[in-house]
Amino acid sequence: MYAYVLLALAGLIYPAGGKPACVPHARQNFTELARASGLGALEYEVQTDDYYFLKLFRIPGAGPPVLLMHGIFDSADTFVVRGNGSLAAHLARRGYDVWVGNARGSWYSRRHLYLDPDRDDEFWDYSFHEIGVSDLPAMIDFVLEKTGRPRLSAVGHSQGNTIFYVLGAMRPEYNAKIDVMIALSPVCFLNNLSRAVSILTEAFPLISGFLAVAGREEVFGEGSVARVLYEEVCGCGRGYDVCARRLYFPIAGADPHELGPDFFPTVVRHYPTSTSRKNLLHSALLSLRKSFSQYDYGPLNLDLYNSTRPPRYELRNVAMPIALLVGQNDGLSAVKDVEALRDSLPNVVEYVVLPYERFNHVDAVWGRHMNKYLFPYIDRVLQKYASDRNITKPEA
Numbered sequence: 215m216y217a218y219v220l221l222a223l224a225g226l227i228y229p230a231g232g233k234p235a236c237v238p239h240a241r242q243n244f245t246e247l248a249r250a251s252g253l254g255a256l257e258y259e260v261q262t263d264d265y266y267f268l269k270l271f272r273i274p275g276a277g278p279p280v281l282l283m284h285g286i287f288d289s290a291d292t293f294v295v296r297g298n299g300s301l302a303a304h305l306a307r308r309g310y311d312v313w314v315g316n317a318r319g320s321w322y323s324r325r326h327l328y329l330d331p332d333r334d335d336e337f338w339d340y341s342f343h344e345i346g347v348s349d350l351p352a353m354i355d356f357v358l359e360k361t362g363r364p365r366l367s368a369v370g371h372s373q374g375n376t377i378f379y380v381l382g383a384m385r386p387e388y389n390a391k392i393d394v395m396i397a398l399s400p401v402c403f404l405n406n407l408s409r410a411v412s413i414l415t416e417a418f419p420l421i422s423g424f425l426a427v428a429g430r431e432e433v434f435g436e437g438s439v440a441r442v443l444y445e446e447v448c449g450c451g452r453g454y455d456v457c458a459r460r461l462y463f464p465i466a467g468a469d470p471h472e473l474g475p476d477f478f479p480t481v482v483r484h485y486p487t488s489t490s491r492k493n494l495l496h497s498a499l500l501s502l503r504k505s506f507s508q509y510d511y512g513p514l515n516l517d518l519y520n521s522t523r524p525p526r527y528e529l530r531n532v533a534m535p536i537a538l539l540v541g542q543n544d545g546l547s548a549v550k551d552v553e554a555l556r557d558s559l560p561n562v563v564e565y566v567v568l569p570y571e572r573f574n575h576v577d578a579v580w581g582r583h584m585n586k587y588l589f590p591y592i593d594r595v596l597q598k599y600a601s602d603r604n605i606t607k608p609e610a
């Protein structure tokens with residue numbers, strides 16, 4: 215594992231080189247991927263209260279709106295890359311009005327009214343905290359305004375559900391705008407990480423220090439050596455053995471049946487996109503401090519928080535209905551940690567340990583058979599809690 219840490223570090227620090235050799239064709243964007251599955255997508259741009267512009271995709275439907283939010287290093291693409299077998303396509307075919315967000319920093323949301331992501335470090339001065347308190351409200355209000363509805367349902371994968379806990383705790387008025395939030399691979403407490411993830415987490419403060427000194431606030435930017443190296447190593451011939459088996463599976467949990475060599479190059483083309491050093495550090499600190507707390511600003515904490523230590527997010531304020539869907543083979547979201555989350559949230563309406571025993575962290579977005587082992591649970595929750603239940607029956 216340390217080899218990967220060093221490789222990543224070297225790649226992140228040194229400036230970009232040539233083009234990747236083996237990734238065969240250009241990456242299709244969300245709209246193109248949706249079209250390839252026979253679905254029409256619309257594109258919107260939403261401005262946050264701190265002047266970021268976020269791309270929001272929509273596959274329109276007559277039913278209630280459902281907002282899908284991706285995890286760390288990810289983008290809206292994650293919900294369409296499996297074509298017809300993807301969650302966005304599935305929900306669209308069931309008649310939902312499907313909205314797919316992009317957090318600041320991803321390749322779709324790399325724009326700001328005043329800051330240039332390529333020049334201004336300040337653009338990257340955010341973690342999942344700002345995604346929760348600024349990006350989510352902007353997207354939610356936009357969807358509600360466009361649809362004229364009072365509430366929406368949401369599905370969050372990994373950090374894409376962490377941000378809803380931040381939102382519900384910091385801006386409690388938003389709890390009433392959510393019919394239900396379905397958490398896939400739920401991330402909040404990170405106290406029982408797999409060994410591989412623990413090693414990365416423990417190494418990260420040091421890596422973060424190097425990155426800060428090197429002035430690298432954006433991690434895995436397009437054209438960075440890290441991304442080029444990654445595409446060359448992981449997108450080529452033995453990429454599956456090197457990267458899926460030795461890197462992804464130790465982190466996410468092994469499941470070669472659901473993520474095979476046929477699909478892995480597609481993953482490499484779409485994942486990861488950029489995020490900020492600060493987001494990674496804040497995420498690592500959740501685990502290292504064993505506490506779901508705000509960002510640690512060190513000596514500035516007292517001024518910012520009136521406390522030398524960053525305050526915990528008040529999970530008891532997260533009043534929105536929440537469904538937790540948990541995999542038994544998830545190296546990041548351990549069942550133990552999700553149980554602790556269930557016991558800390560006031561309004562958990564469903565808690566399901568998915569019966570497919572190899573279900574890992576990424577099977578919830580990239581799995582070959584999500585229609586069998588995941589979508590029925592999502593359908594059931596939405597059927598029960600989404601405001602307007604006049605949804606067409608699923609195709610036979």
Ligand SMILES: *[C@@H]1O[C@H](CO)[C@@H](O)[C@H](O)[C@H]1NC(C)=O
Nearest residue numbers: 242243244245246257269322
């Ligand atoms: C996606 O691709 C389509 C067609 O090539 C293009 O019109 C659209 O602007 C692209 N959207 C984004 C967000 O890149």
Ligand SMILES: *[C@@H]1O[C@H](CO)[C@@H](O)[C@H](O)[C@H]1NC(C)=O
Nearest residue numbers: 250251252297298299307609
């Ligand atoms: C996706 O499913 C729809 C409806 O079931 C079908 O018409 C379409 O051809 C499929 N597209 C692909 C690429 O499989």
Ligand SMILES: *[C@@H]1O[C@H](CO)[C@@H](O)[C@H](O)[C@H]1NC(C)=O
Nearest residue numbers: 404405406407504548550551
């Ligand atoms: C999970 O984390 C909790 C909190 O740190 C700890 O008490 C518990 O022993 C851990 N469980 C396992 C199985 O490691």
Ligand SMILES: *[C@@H]1O[C@H](CO)[C@@H](O)[C@H](O)[C@H]1NC(C)=O
Nearest residue numbers: 515516517518519520521522
């Ligand atoms: C700051 O914290 C102290 C001690 O916890 C408390 O007495 C005081 O009221 C707090 N001040 C503000 C402005 O919240």
